[in-house]
Amino acid sequence: MHSGNICIGGFMCSGKTSVGRELSRRLGWEFLDTDTVIEQRAGMPVPRIFAELGEPVFRRFEFEVVSEAVGGSNRVVSLGGGALVNTELRNRVLANACLVILDVRAETVLCRAERQKGARPLLDSGTVHSLMAKRTSAYAACHLRVATDEFPVNAVADRILANIPLTGTLTGTDTIRAAAETLCVPA
Ligand code: S3P
Numbered sequence: 001m002h003s004g005n006i007c008i009g010g011f012m013c014s015g016k017t018s019v020g021r022e023l024s025r026r027l028g029w030e031f032l033d034t035d036t037v038i039e040q041r042a043g044m045p046v047p048r049i050f051a052e053l054g055e056p057v058f059r060r061f062e063f064e065v066v067s068e069a070v071g072g073s074n075r076v077v078s079l080g081g082g083a084l085v086n087t088e089l090r091n092r093v094l095a096n097a098c099l100v101i102l103d104v105r106a107e108t109v110l111c112r113a114e115r116q117k118g119a120r121p122l123l124d125s126g127t128v129h130s131l132m133a134k135r136t137s138a139y140a141a142c143h144l145r146v147a148t149d150e151f152p153v154n155a156v157a158d159r160i161l162a163n164i165p166l167t168g169t170l171t172g173t174d175t176i177r178a179a180a181e182t183l184c185v186p187a
Helices: 016-027 034-042 046-053 055-070 087-096 106-114 128-135 153-163 172-183
Strands: 005-010 030-033 075-078 098-103 144-147
Touching: 005 016, 005 055, 005 087, 016 030, 016 075, 016 153, 030 034, 034 046, 034 055, 034 075, 046 055, 055 075, 055 087, 106 128, 144 153
Parallel strands: 005 075, 005 098, 030 075, 098 144
Antiparallel strands: none
16 A cells, blocks of 8 residues: 555645545545645634735745645645645655646636635636636646546546555655656546
């Protein structure tokens, strides 16, 4: 059994938390949603952290919490959509976890976000397309890329478990790069 971690990344509303929770249930691994840990640490919900402390403070919490999360083992970690923008943090994730990116179309994000208004400070109809374009490079390096738009959580989890290396240990960026080349499948 893989002795590392699985990290789930991707744009807001791609289903990272639901898929991460389902994977952890199936594998019997610990589940961590980094936004939830940040909220516990800050003592307030994410929108309030952005409004009262500012995004740079949120990003500092995020750096700390994600680094700690991938420092453990046998964990499924759902990341916030912006966590991989920081190159140093992205490299830590790639070095310590199998990184799965959930792909989602802008139209799907807008539709899902409508149901959870106010939960995501960076999300409003004017910014989804441009923010998504800016995030392309942050989501480019990964071990597996899975499309989510038309698929229920269970189907996404099936696809992930069928494609990630659950035997052996992923260590070092060379292994990660090799794995990324062989495992990244088009969405
Ligand atoms: C953010 C995504 C959010 C949360 C914060 C910032 C982003 O998480 O971390 O609002 O920069 O994309 P989700 O992707 O889980 O919504």
